[in-house]
Amino acid sequence: MNCRMSWIEERFRKLYLDYQTLPDVPDVGKNFDAETVVNTLKNAHVQVIHFYARDMYGHSYYNTKAGVKHPHLKKDMLGEMVESCRRNDIKVIAYFGLLYDDRIARAHPDWRAVNTRGKPYIAWTLTPLCVNSPYLTECVLPELTELVEQYDIDGIFLDPIGHGIERQWCYCPRCKAEFKKRFGEKIPRDRKSPLGLKCARWRREIFDDFRKKCCDAIHKIKPGLLVTINNTFCGTRYPSNPPDYVDFLNKEVKMFTGKHVDISYFGRYLATLEKPFHLLGDRCVNLWLDWDLKPTAALKYESAAMLANGATCCFVDKLYPDGTLEGQFYRAIGEAFEFVKQREQFCLKAKPVPYIAILHSEATMNNNDNDISPILAAHKALVESSIHFNIINEDTLLRSLGDYKTLILPEQKCLSDKVIKAVRDFVKEGGGLIAAGSTSLNTETDKQRGDFGLADVFGVKYQQDYPDTYAYFKVTDESVAADIGTLPMHIDGQLLYAKPTSARTLANLVRRAYWKEMPGRFNVGSFAPAGEDTGYPAVTVNQFGKGKAAYISGSIFRSYWKNNRPQTKYLVRNLVDLVTADKLLEVKADAAVEVSLFRQDSALVLHLLFYYITKTLDGPRWVAVEDIPVIHDVSVKLKVAGRPQQVVQMPEKRELKWKLEDGFLSFRVPQFHIHTCVVVS
Ligand SMILES: [Zn+2]
Known part of the structure; x- marks a missing residue:
């Protein structure tokens, strides 16, 4: 990654504005005013915004000739947003929904992905298309090309062409013929069939090819434009290194196991790869499914967990159909991002030890x-x-x-x-x-x-x-x-x-x-x-x-x-x-404390994070973090190369008393709330 691209690593406060809007919704974006939206973002300390260029119904939110604009949208929302963000130093990543594409599915029923009985799949009420159909060349590439040439965006977020959809095997005539040509057999029923693993690998190959062609088309026009593919190459199903054609990684968290520990789980893997990444949390308790709001304590806790595990922070919000924002969320996320702002300098370009x-x-x-x-x-x-x-x-x-x-x-x-x-x-x-x-x-x-x-x-x-x-x-x-x-x-x-x-x-x-x-x-x-x-x-x-x-x-x-x-x-x-013969670190506390150790230039940064408490009602799926107590008296023993100049608890700016014995530095953190880091320089 060259230095032109480094903004994605340097900006810790990101927001994703969801806007999957049904074609029947009237007056879409009627009250949208880019200046008002950008002012709200600025006041909430947002540095990067994901904004919709194209939704999963196949409609665009900008003036398009290659695609089709949302039938009830009269404005160029993306264009206005890009212009206003430029003036206010906010980077814009354009959301581009593809493959689950109802508009194209209606126009080309034979492009739909179908099951063993030849019936089209339905996912979240949407219709997935087949990657072996002409969809890529006839729709996706012309629309992407137009978007990249016409708008001064900073990045593109492609969704959902990740590993999940790969696993929905298509049995359309094109796929059947391709598979037959390659393996001389019929597509098996599932992974457990004799050819199952071969088919899974083949599906991955054709998806990799599809993903690569999308990214290559973007990079060919603007080599510096950063591209990510949502929830892909993030190590759950295929823990292998991400390919060169994606510039940064994005992982939605709390979807997978339904627990906050997701943030730490993905962070601890992604931080070992050579790509910048952000973790995507939600404003709502129940993912993006409703319109409620997590307690501010939860937003702070999740931000802290992202920072302590090597990620930059991103949260999902939703525009109301008329294109306006919910003020209460921006007061909450503003407070959480203020909390991030105090800590991010200790995370910048730090690498896990x-x-x-x-x-x-x-x-x-x-x-x-x-x-x-x-x-x-x-x-x-x-x-x-x-x-x-x-x-x-x-x-x-x-x-x-x-x-x-x-x-x-x-x-x-x-x-x-x-x-x-x-x-x-x-x-x-x-x-x-x-x-x-x-x-x-x-x-x-x-x-x-x-x-x-x-x-x-x-x-x-x-x-x-x-x-x-x-x-x-x-x-x-x-x-x-x-x-x-x-x-x-x-x-x-x-x-x-x-x-x-x-x-x-x-x-x-x-x-x-x-x-x-x-x-x-x-x-x-x-x-x-x-x-x-x-x-x-x-x-x-x-x-x-x-x-x-x-x-x-x-x-x-x-x-x-x-x-x-x-x-x-x-x-x-x-x-x-x-x-473990060569001990590095020992942390002792009465309460559960999550620990991570990073190196930032010549300093060591030790993160201490309150390990979540949860209140669940019926079933463990949706947890709510509400009241977070102060943690007292954490004792730390840390191996160091030499005598430290300073041991400071940040952002509290508390100088800690320390002792150096046999190469181990001992100190005590008297207290912290949610998260703190100790910088040993
Ligand atoms: Zn197919």
């Missing part, structure tokens, strides 16, 4: 029906243990694993020989490793290896799968017993027998009681208690070269995500402590 890494392997994802729960679970366990970490993909692992101190492989079943070699070398040279369950049992193409690819590193040999779906772990070694005690831990899911070759046992694998007498459920309501020892380990540790590798013989991360048993989290935390 490599410490603990969780591998999110694309090979495992592709062969695993996209189950990301082990990654979410590992993330949750570390965040709640106040451990600084990042989530990395295979590319990052191969490039820079040596920079990290410990690697976690949460049930990462399919690993390539290249990745296995890199992990082996890493541990040999002193790195720490924690692996669980099926990790490395299969190749990257899902072929069984017969034993763990990392068997020598684990110091255990795979025997066979455990013939039951739950068992107990009985910790036998003091080194990992903290907070767990002597109570056997209940673990369910996939378990296996692994025989130590050189590893030492830390916990035993214990059967449930009445194993033989009562196969199946113990009684009406509960599981059976722990019974006899299986003679196999549940957790082991192995010295391999200069490093230590811990192996857990069960899918404890999946189990943790499903059941949230705190003992599982304590075990993970204790293992991190055991295998």
Whole structure:
């Protein structure tokens, strides 16, 4: 990215104005006045605005010859907005909706994407089109070209041509013929069919081609124009490096798991990639589905979580159909962006310090029906243990694993020989490793290896799968017993027998009681208690070269995500402590505090973030953050290269007393509200 483009990284306060307006809505934009809108944005400290050029009904909000303007719009909303934003130093990213395109679907019914029965798909009441149809060349490219040539915009936001729609397989005559030509077969029914994985990859290829052609067309006219594709290359379904043709990444948060932890989850992955990114939160509690407003505390909390995890901040608001804004939201977001303004200078171009890494392997994802729960679970366990970490993909692992101190492989079943070699070398040279369950049992193409690819590193040999779906772990070694005690831990899911070759046992694998007498459920309501020892380990540790590798013989991360048993989290935390030889950071607080560590030039910036409280009514989907207490007395031990000049808590500007001992800096943060950062310079 050249310096011309750096505004996307330097501007932390972004807004997205939603305006999907049905064609039947009368008087669209009747009261829209760009000057009034821009004044409101300025007063709320907004630096970048996403504004609609084209909606998903196929209508434009500017004067177009290539496309069709909204039937009831009389103004050039985009044009007026661009002009006014230019004068007020606000950057404009044009929203361009495509592929879910009702106008074109009506004009060209044979371009629609269809299911196995030949019936068109419907998504959110909209009609998706097929990427193999002439839609791209006859509609999208001419409209995009006109937009880029005619308007002085700063960026384009393409939506929704991401991984979600890729998974809706099209069975139209064009797709059938293409697939037949390529594979000599019919398009399979689903991913589980024999050709399923091939078809999934083929779908991804044709979408990549479609996405690339859109971006290339834009860059050909204006090479400096920044392009993003919403929710794409952000690591959930395809954790691989983003291609060169996108300039920045955007991820909607709180859609995926319905929890605030999303912000941290995506931030900790995206911050390891070489692209600027922003996370997109919502004004409404219930996504963009209604017109309500989150409490200001929630907007501040979410902004802080974005900053603390390496993102710039973006929120969704909606224009009323007549083109006016809701004043109450701008008072709230103005307060939240004031909060961001006080903190953003400590985040500018800062990079996460490599410490603990969780591998999110694309090979495992592709062969695993996209189950990301082990990654979410590992993330949750570390965040709640106040451990600084990042989530990395295979590319990052191969490039820079040596920079990290410990690697976690949460049930990462399919690993390539290249990745296995890199992990082996890493541990040999002193790195720490924690692996669980099926990790490395299969190749990257899902072929069984017969034993763990990392068997020598684990110091255990795979025997066979455990013939039951739950068992107990009985910790036998003091080194990992903290907070767990002597109570056997209940673990369910996939378990296996692994025989130590050189590893030492830390916990035993214990059967449930009445194993033989009562196969199946113990009684009406509960599981059976722990019974006899299986003679196999549940957790082991192995010295391999200069490093230590811990192996857990069960899918404890999946189990943790499903059941949230705190003992599982304590075990993970204790293992991190055991295998990490070169400690960097230790944070202790009475309340849950999320921790992240960044380097900004020669300074270290430690973020402390209140870990959310939630009040849910019925069902966990929509959480509301309302009252956030002040956190007191956080003690920190941080490894530093030399004597610091200053240790200051920001934005409070509080100089902290510190002590330097054996290369570790110790200090205490007396209090903070929502978020604070400690700058060590
Ligand atoms: Zn098709």
